[in-house]
Every structure is written in C-alpha cells, then in structure tokens.
Amino acid sequence: MEHSDDTDRSESREAGVGDAGPKRPRTTRGERTRSALVAAARRIFERDGYLNVRLSDIPAEAGCASGTLYTYFNGKEDIFEAVLALVEDDMLHGDRDAAPSSDPLDQIRSANRSYLESYQRHALVMRCFEQAAVSDPHFQKLRSMRAHRFIERNAAAIRRLQAEGVADPALDPELASKALSAMVSRVAFSAYVLEDPVPLDDLVEVTTRLWANALWITGPHTP
Amino acid sequence: MEHSDDTDRSESREAGVGDAGPKRPRTTRGERTRSALVAAARRIFERDGYLNVRLSDIPAEAGCASGTLYTYFNGKEDIFEAVLALVEDDMLHGDRDAAPSSDPLDQIRSANRSYLESYQRHALVMRCFEQAAVSDPHFQKLRSMRAHRFIERNAAAIRRLQAEGVADPALDPELASKALSAMVSRVAFSAYVLEDPVPLDDLVEVTTRLWANALWITGPHTP
C-alpha cells in the first residue's frame, strides 16, 4: 500500500512546462552549473516557499549570474519541477528496505510508515508543492496524477483483499482508496507542514489502525 | 459528528487582520456600500481565486470608487475574511434541519452529508480559502483553528462511543478524529475544488462507511 504524492515522472523531467529555451547542458561546465542551480533552488524554495521566492535569488545562491537560470530553465515552474525530481528520487527509496510481509496489517503499516517518513524528510519541499498545486494548474494536475497513481495501487490492493474475503465487500475500492489515501497524506501535511507535531509512531499507528478497521482487516493477532 | 472548516467567529469578524482604519459603517448608506463590497468581493474572488484577484476589481464590481474599499477594509486579507464570514453564516445552517438520530451511523452520515453539501455549495470560496491558507499565515492559522473545533467535537463523540463500548477502544480519540476529519474534508476538497466529480451520495456513503468501520460501529441493524 502506498500513498499520494510520489511518482517517477521519468520522461516528463525535461519537457514539463513549455519547451521554448535550451534545456540540457551539453558540456561538463554546463552540467555543473545546472546542478548548482537546482541545489540552490531547493534551498531557496525551502527557505521562502514556492509563492515567495524571488527567482533571482536562485542564481545568486548558486553563485552565477541571473541570466544563467534561463539557460536551463524556463521559469519558476520549470526549475521547481527539477527540484521535485530531486526529491522524488529520494522518496522512492523509502519502500525498498521494507521487508515485504504477507500480513495485510503489516503491509499497511509499512506503507504508512514509509510514506510518513519520507514526507517528514521532505516537509519543506512538500510545503512548496502544496503552494504550487494551489496556485498553478500545472502543479495541481501533477499532484492529481501522483495521487491517482497511489490511489490506483491501493484500490487494486483493496480489490484483492475483498476477493480474498478479508475486506468489507460493500466498499467501492476506488473511492475507499481515494478517501483513505487522502487521510494519510493530509495527516502528514498537517503534522509536518503545518507543524502540528505528533510523534511519528503515533501517526503510523492511528492511520494504520483506522485504515485496517475501515477495511475490516483485523490482522493476524485478532482472530 | 461534524467536519473541519466551520465556525461562528461571531464578534471577531472585523478585528481579524489589521485594525488600522475605520471599519463598521455608521449609517445606512455605509451599510449598503459595505455589503455591496463584500458581495462583489465574493464574486471576484470566486472568479479569479484568492491569489490572482486585482483588488481594484472589487470596488469596480460593487459600483463604487476604488478608495471606498479602504473605508471598510484594510486590504485583501481583511475583505476576504468578510467573505468567509458570509459563507460561514450559510454553512452553519446545514446541520439544523437534520433530524437528530439516535443511531450513530445515521449521525455520522448526516454530519458527513451536511459537510459535503455545504462544501459543494461554497466550493469556489473554499478554493480561495485553501489558496489563502497556503500563502498567508493568518489564514493558515484560521484554518487550523476551525479544523480543531471540528476535531475536538468529533473526538468527544468518539470518546463517548468508546465509553459505550461501541467503538474500538484501542484508538486515540484525538488522533482518530484528526485523521478521519482530515479524510472527509480532503475528499470534499478533491471532489469540489479539484473537480474530480463523484456523486454526492457516493461520497457520503463511502466516507460514512469508512468512518463507521474505522471506529467499529456497524450500525443498529448489524448486531
């Protein structure tokens, strides 16, 4: 089970916004400049939030001239997408080390913990992402797409559990997935972006238990 | 059971943002002008979103001079608060006509329906509210406060049900309330602001069933 706001977007990295200017560096120097810009952008976005960044702060932080930004990016959207790509690489690693359990409850718990941990790790970028999604249709669509990828996977899992007779058959799998995924991602937002601090373990436990209860999964220990 | 983003704020309406200029009208003409401004503001905010409004469009839409806006409001924050106050008056009426049932499931369903209906009714204002909350600390706090009022009421309900032995005693009432309230409000946001259309009845049913399941409430007919 996985939750919203996570994706690979393999091919959209270069062509995200509007393909007008040059994009990929062709030289080693260019590669270094571009990387410095993305790293600087991340720091600036995290510091100021998506809506408040002064675009010219990014090349300044990266130690290059203001015009250089436009050698690799078309504007705010474009460079923020590059920052998101950076973060996603990290977010995708979370699940890997989890030993896949056959117990549904453990699976849910593991997915929730993984999601919440990576959300916490990237809270400042997620804050920006929320700001971007609320003010820019492009990122709104992006967020929807990422959410849907989660929702679909979780919907498939619910469908499977229903078929196995261990989940409430009256639930629409798609809608239930949508609602439960929303619940987890919103809890994460509240805790880590709005800074309403709750211990991570408590968040994992309550979301897991609610999720399991909601589906009628009682776990191996509740016969 | 009720959900986030709803409150009374009875007398604090004017004093929210920055108490600099004159505020309340003292004459009938003033009252009329102020109302026209708030109504116009609602239309403009709904049309353009919180972040994109051109403030001068509001007095223009209201049919008065640009400066008149500042006779009653201190700026964008201030007039948007007045619009929110307008909407809240309406949102508070939703629950009333619901016949209070003794069946917990009916109560949950009724609260959910009421919340979702009013959210739908004011979707465009809620969109602005989300934008405001993400870009302006004042509205972020406002949203938190409103959410907490819901969360506390629902937490109390959960505690009661646990005491009566009809809800999972292992759940932390506060955290469960937080998560489930977030679920409902985020489902509403998704359906009505992000325009991911789902029939209202389906939303009511799935949220209600998930909520009930999550708490182990199965309704009176399923003993």
Place this chain on the structure above:
Amino acid sequence: MEHSDDTDRSESREAGVGDAGPKRPRTTRGERTRSALVAAARRIFERDGYLNVRLSDIPAEAGCASGTLYTYFNGKEDIFEAVLALVEDDMLHGDRDAAPSSDPLDQIRSANRSYLESYQRHALVMRCFEQAAVSDPHFQKLRSMRAHRFIERNAAAIRRLQAEGVADPALDPELASKALSAMVSRVAFSAYVLEDPVPLDDLVEVTTRLWANALWITGPHTP
C-alpha cells in the same frame, strides 16, 4: 534687541491662505468647535510634524467629524496658521516682564534670554514652522517677514549704538543685524529642535558675549 520668528500678524489671521470657505464661527457652539480644532491641531502637529500630519487626525483628536475641519479652515496651511497665532500670543509675553536696562549688554542679554526661552517653550511648534517654511512658499514668506521685523529693530539698535560711538562703525547695521539675528535663531533651532542640548544659561551667555563683542560693546563691567 529681539530676534527672528516672532510677530503679531494681527490682521492676517483670518485671511492668510485663500479665502474660499466660511471661516469665523457665528455661534457659541461654532466657537467651541473651532477652538477644539485648533487645540487638537496643535497637539497633532507637535506629535507628527508639519509634513507628516494626516489632516483627518485633527478633527478626530478634537472629537468631531472629519468634514467639520473645512467649516473653519481651508486646509493644512490654514489651520497651521491658526496654531501659529496661538503660539505667538504666548511668545509676545516673554519680553514684558524684563526690566528695561540702560546697559546695552543687559539689553542684549535680556533679549536673547527672552527669545531662547520662548523658543524652548514652543520648540515643537517651531519645528513644524521650519518644516512648513521649507516646503511651502507661503510659510517661507511668513518666516522671512517675521525675521525682517526682528532684523529691522535690531538694525536700528545697532545704528543707535554706532551713533553713540559704542559700536564698531565699520559694520553695515542691516547686514550685521541679519547675521547676528540669524546666529541666535539658529542656535535656538539647533538646541531645541535638533535636540543638541546646551544649558539655557550657557546659550544666553555665549550669544550675548558674541553679539556684544561683535559690536565692540564691552559692557559696564569692562572699563
């Protein structure tokens, strides 16, 4: 001997700026309102300086409606003139109690002390007057006229002393008066408006001694 910035302006009080609106109150209530406005204006000018006053603060401070100001005054210039008139009444009292001495040095000392004392007493209004004079040709002219009245009186005194053989005959009485009067008024400005504090007695002594020396008056004690 007397110094700049002091005059009676008996007849200019009503007709100073631009005689467009109504001016003098015709009823007792009107008299009270007008006085309250002038008193309030003085407080506001002293608080904010001539250039920074918000005109509408004055009727607010006086406890009447903003429009009422225009019943008696035509604007900032006009009401500030009324404030100046108030202050001048007081400044004219300073000299009176001084026992007229026949010793030129005593006369100079007495005039200087009187000037500096009343400047100190009205420092905040004098600050406004300087601001007004520098930004508004009307008050610039007014200041010049007041200064010239002093200068002429002092020039006459110098001429008399020269005729009596007790003052440097090589000095142009008019120019000398201009320079020495400027010295005293600027010292007052510096001490009381710029808040470069020097004990009053020291100011009196240094200006008096310089003035006397400059004219070659040695006083009765220096034979």
Place this chain on the structure above:
Amino acid sequence: MEHSDDTDRSESREAGVGDAGPKRPRTTRGERTRSALVAAARRIFERDGYLNVRLSDIPAEAGCASGTLYTYFNGKEDIFEAVLALVEDDMLHGDRDAAPSSDPLDQIRSANRSYLESYQRHALVMRCFEQAAVSDPHFQKLRSMRAHRFIERNAAAIRRLQAEGVADPALDPELASKALSAMVSRVAFSAYVLEDPVPLDDLVEVTTRLWANALWITGPHTP
C-alpha cells in the same frame, strides 16, 4: 576656519540608507547609466525640490526605463545622497586654491569666502538638503554630522587663538564655534536659498568682521 555642511564621506556613499539591492555597477555601461541617473537626479531635484520630485522623472530625464533607477538606488533618500556626494566633491575643492595666510583675519575671510562661494554654486542642492534634513531623520543626522565637523575644526582654531592671547578667553570655544558657524551657514542659506540677494563681497566682509570682532581679533594692522 571652515563652515558647516561640508565633508568627505569617502566610502560610505552607497551604504547610507538601506542596503537592499545591488548597488555599484560592474561594467562600463553600468557606470555610464549610474552617472546619467545621478546627473539627471541633480537636475530634477534642483528643478522640483527634494519634497516634490516625482521619482520617475529621474530615469525619464536620464533616458532609461523607470525600473533602472532601482538597479543602483533604493529610493529617494539613496539617490539624493549620491547627488550630495557629487556636490561635496566640488565643495571640497573650494578651499584648496586659497593661499594660507598667517593673518587670522585673512584666514577667517578666506574660509568665509570659500564657504559662501561654494554655497552659492550649489544653492539649489542646498535648498534640497535643507528640505531633506527637515523631513527625513537620516538627512537631519547627516547635516548635524557635517556641521559638527566644521564646528570642531573652528573650535580648535578658537582654542588656539585663545592660547596665543589673541582671542577673548571668556568664550567657550565649542559654543562660540557653534554659534559663529551657524551664523555663516544661515547667512548663506538666507542669501542663496531664500533669495534675499546681498553681494557676495558684502557677505564675506560682514561675516568676517563679526567673527573677528566677536573673538576680539582685530587683524594685524589694528594693534
């Protein structure tokens, strides 16, 4: 002997007001633009006065876009400081060509003439400076600081003359310097800013004679 309102301020020129934006040009083109702006600013300030300038007139006069002003300056204060720096460069040259005389009277005369001549040369800028000093604490402080530099130098000269037994020992050198310096600068202001025209030679003679008399210096030829 020298008089108020003159200083070097060598390297603090840019950092005076608010150090927010980029300031010094790094290219030749930039240097040219900045100079054009300062020169244009001087013309506009002289034409309209410090208080009345429309800031956007300056880049218009300089032949560049309105925003370009903010490439080098933070606003009115900042660019006016640059104009003052320009004028000071010129004012500092005045004294140099004066052949240093050993006669105190000649020294005083020379200092007075130098001061009055450069004041006359920059009368319109001095008018602005007075306006700025009266309405803006930053320039008030600046004026005080410049005045104090003069005052201290002149106080030292007075102290020296007293030690040599050629100046009235009863005078407080600091206060006497303050008063006499104020006299000269105010006479200059009156003649050249207030346009109360007096021949330069007459001003030099009267201020010199008053200054000398006031100190009891009678010149070498009057033993």
Place this chain on the structure above:
DNA sequence: GATGAATGAGGGTTCATTCAT
C-alpha cells in the same frame, strides 16, 4: 452647524525576462 461616506488621482516599487557583450 455637523456629519462621515465617497471620491479618485497619483506614484513608488518589484522582478521575471531578455539580450548585447
């Protein structure tokens, strides 16, 4: 006389983006 709501012109400032060097 007094009220206070309505007016609306006016200008400072930011900053994403371009482009000559």
Place this chain on the structure above:
DNA sequence: GATGAATGAACCCTCATTCAT
C-alpha cells in the same frame, strides 16, 4: 556558456476634499 544591466508592465494604497443628509 555566462554575464548582469536594462526593461516596463502591473498594482496597491493614501488621504485631502466634497457634499448629501
């Protein structure tokens, strides 16, 4: 590729003054 100066549209907000009540 990199530079950084130049651009200029866009917009909020103040507040002196008027005038219907």
